Amino acid sequence: MKEPTSTYYVLSKEEKSKSLELFKKHDGNLLLCIRELFDNPKERGTTSKGRAVREFWIEKGLSYRTKVRGGVSAPSSIPKSKMVLTAEEESFIKKHYTPELTKKEVAKIIWPDESKKRNFFDGQKFALMSDFVNKEFSSMNLRDDAITERYSPPRILSALIKRVSKIIMKEFDSGKLSMQDKKHLEKLLTYLAAPRFNQVINSYATKESRDLFESEYIRSTWDKPDLTSDELNLYINVCMDYVNLREIEIQKQKLNQMFDETEGQNDLTMRLTEMLKTKAEEYNQCTNRIDKMLAKLNGERSKRIQNQHQRNASIISLVQLFQDEQERKLMIQMADMQKKIVYEEADQIEKMSEWKARVLGISKNDAI
Numbered sequence: 001m002k003e004p005t006s007t008y009y010v011l012s013k014e015e016k017s018k019s020l021e022l023f024k025k026h027d028g029n030l031l032l033c034i035r036e037l038f039d040n041p042k043e044r045g046t047t048s049k050g051r052a053v054r055e056f057w058i059e060k061g062l063s064y065r066t067k068v069r070g071g072v073s074a075p076s077s078i079p080k081s082k083m084v085l086t087a088e089e090e091s092f093i094k095k096h097y098t099p100e101l102t103k104k105e106v107a108k109i110i111w112p113d114e115s116k117k118r119n120f121f122d123g124q125k126f127a128l129m130s131d132f133v134n135k136e137f138s139s140m141n142l143r144d145d146a147i148t149e150r151y152s153p154p155r156i157l158s159a160l161i162k163r164v165s166k167i168i169m170k171e172f173d174s175g176k177l178s179m180q181d182k183k184h185l186e187k188l189l190t191y192l193a194a195p196r197f198n199q200v201i202n203s204y205a206t207k208e209s210r211d212l213f214e215s216e217y218i219r220s221t222w223d224k225p226d227l228t229s230d231e232l233n234l235y236i237n238v239c240m241d242y243v244n245l246r247e248i249e250i251q252k253q254k255l256n257q258m259f260d261e262t263e264g265q266n267d268l269t270m271r272l273t274e275m276l277k278t279k280a281e282e283y284n285q286c287t288n289r290i291d292k293m294l295a296k297l298n299g300e301r302s303k304r305i306q307n308q309h310q311r312n313a314s315i316i317s318l319v320q321l322f323q324d325e326q327e328r329k330l331m332i333q334m335a336d337m338q339k340k341i342v343y344e345e346a347d348q349i350e351k352m353s354e355w356k357a358r359v360l361g362i363s364k365n366d367a368i
Contacts, residue, residue: 009048011056019053020060028064030054030122045122054122058131063124085132093129094136096258103130105251109258112271151201151210153192157185164188164222167215187225188218197236209243216242224301231301234293241290248283255279 011019015037022033034050035043044050057064085093089110097106107126108115120126154160161172164185172181191197197217204210216239221227227235259272 009052011052015053016056019056023057023062023064028062030057030064033064045119050122054127055130058127058134064127085128089129090132093132096254097133097137103133109268109271109275112274151198151214153198154189157182157189160185160189160192163214164218167218168222184223184225188222191217191221191227191232194232194236196233200236200240204243209247212246213239213243226301226304231297234297238290238293238297241286241293244286245283245290248279248286252276252279252283 019033019037022036026032026036030045030050030053031043034045034047034053035041037053038049045054054064092110093106096109097103103126104121107121107129110129111120111125114120114125154163157177158174161174164170165172172185177185192214201210201213204213217235220235220238221232255272255276259269259276262268262272
């Protein structure tokens with residue numbers, strides 16, 4: 001399960017200022033500071049807010065404490081000032097800290113056993129590594145860096161049409177939309193404004209992940225105006241796994257590259273082999289989840305549409321029968337009326353003296 005990072009929370013100016021005051025008040029005790037700062041007794045250093053405070057303190061060059069003994073925070077057994085990375089560790093970080101691997105993933109390779117311990121990523125060794133990365137690299141890994149701008153869903157059709165056209169490769173004329181397309185797009189506006197969709201997309205740290213998540217969501221739902229809230233949630237889960245697949249694949253490629261470069265280094269090769277095996281399992285689990293959810297979604301919606309068609313067919317048949325019967329009665333009535341008019345006209349003709357005279361060949365003058 002992906003652990004929360006500071007990329008999901010950005011400290012305000014007031015929170016930064018107050019965190020420095022609390023640092024002095026609690027003598028650098030991270031746990032006590034964040035719980036008082038956010039007024040939450042359950043707040044921990046592993047939460048997004050806790051990490052945000054920790055990384056802010058690191059930027060300020062502050063050495064904090066994380067371990068607690070007997071309810072009172074105690075400093076680490078090795079002061080941060082005396083804890084240093086080895087030349088081998090620094091060399092490894094310089095070589096392998098890339099857009100494909102985050103600080104945490106690199107740390108798991110360098111310290112496979114220590115990184116499994118509870119609160120390791122809140123400890124001073126990882127903080128020291130993080131500090132080294134911040135100083136060594138001019139630009140942060142995209143997945144370590146924070147996106148402060150929140151996603152804003154489109155509010156009007158014209159803005160939505162541009163996005164949808166690019167994603168599904170279909171051109172729309174905003175002035176000449178068919179009734180069906182207009183119905184689909186108007187419904188999609190509500191799908192993109194769904195609270196859970198916005199919560200999930202804003203949790204992604206990179207623009208690439210956000211764009212992929214939004215694209216897959218639009219591609220999957222834009223032409224389905226009848227989705228229920230449960231089905232929308234399942235589509236969100238599917239799109240989350242699409243993003244996970246991309247990240248896992250990128251990590252696998254990087255690990256394979258590292259494996260090729262570490263030939264002969266048995267210890268490191270074994271660590272990488274284990275990580276590659278784990279990533280392969282994660283990839284397979286992800287694809288299986290996607291397949292199952294799509295099968296469930298397509299099956300349930302297909303049944304619902306079929307039932308709807310059956311209900312519609314029954315109603316249409318009744319309407320047609322009614323219309324046919326009405327039509328027959330109307331045609332019979334019209335035929336009877338026409339027949340009646342013909343008889344009445346014939347009677348009138350039969351009574352006309354002029355008509356009889358003409359039949360006998362007698363003109364008006366002859367009669368006179």
